Amino acid sequence: NAGVTQTPKFRILKIGQSMTLQCTQDMNHNYMYWYRQDPGMGLKLIYYSVGAGITDKGEVPNGYNVSRSTTEDFPLRLELAAPSQTSVYFCASSYPTGGPYNEQFFGPGTRLTVL
Amino acid sequence: GQQLNQSPQSMFIQEGEDVSMNCTSSSIFNTWLWYKQDPGEGPVLLIALYKAGELTSNGRLTAQFGITRKDSFLNISASIPSDVGIYFCAVGFQGGSEKLVFGKGMKLTVNP
DSSP: OOOEEEEOSEEEEOTTOOEEEEEEESSOOSEEEEEEEOTTSOEEEEEEEEETTEEEEOSOOTTEEEOOSSSSBOOEEESSOOGGGOEEEEEEEEOOOSSSOOOOEEOOOEEEEEO | OOOEEEEOSEEEEETTOOEEEEEEESSOOSOEEEEEEOTTSOEEEEEEEOSTTOEEEETTEEEEEOTTSSEEEEEEOSOOGGGOEEEEEEEEOTTOSSOEEEOOOEEEEEEO
């Protein structure tokens, strides 16, 4: 299994441009997540999905959109890029175990700079 | 929003030394987790704690879930150069097992 894969690894955008960050997992996990990581700030949840066709907002959803048409894919869309969206973006996935916690598996990240 | 206070923010140690870090919250949580992030990679789960007072080991790592359910610590014994990275604590959102809140991380540097 490749686990969680993300593309691209690096991207530079101009203010106002749009782009889609791709995320794919091959572990048949129901749950998928998008986080952003700013320097010294830990990870903040942007959006998450508990299954195909179902998405919900996290802590910092403004300026982003997501869709979940398949179990495997969970793309993150930036419509009008702003410098405040310069960050490292991580996708993660997990499966429901019926227990108190679902271990999240992270992708390698996409480093985005908006100039 | 819910916040975790993770300390220290960074540490510089010599190879072979032990390391201790902790995480506190003003709220009670049922699950505490510790992740490690290697440079240029995504976080990887080290230890998960589900029960107040629980002490769990994973090789040279030991973590404890505080009795009050508002804190946790992680110890690394006999550090080695590959321990370098950022260590995050995380807790499960109350009422749902699918979401996490992360601390700001502790950056560890190990001098050989």
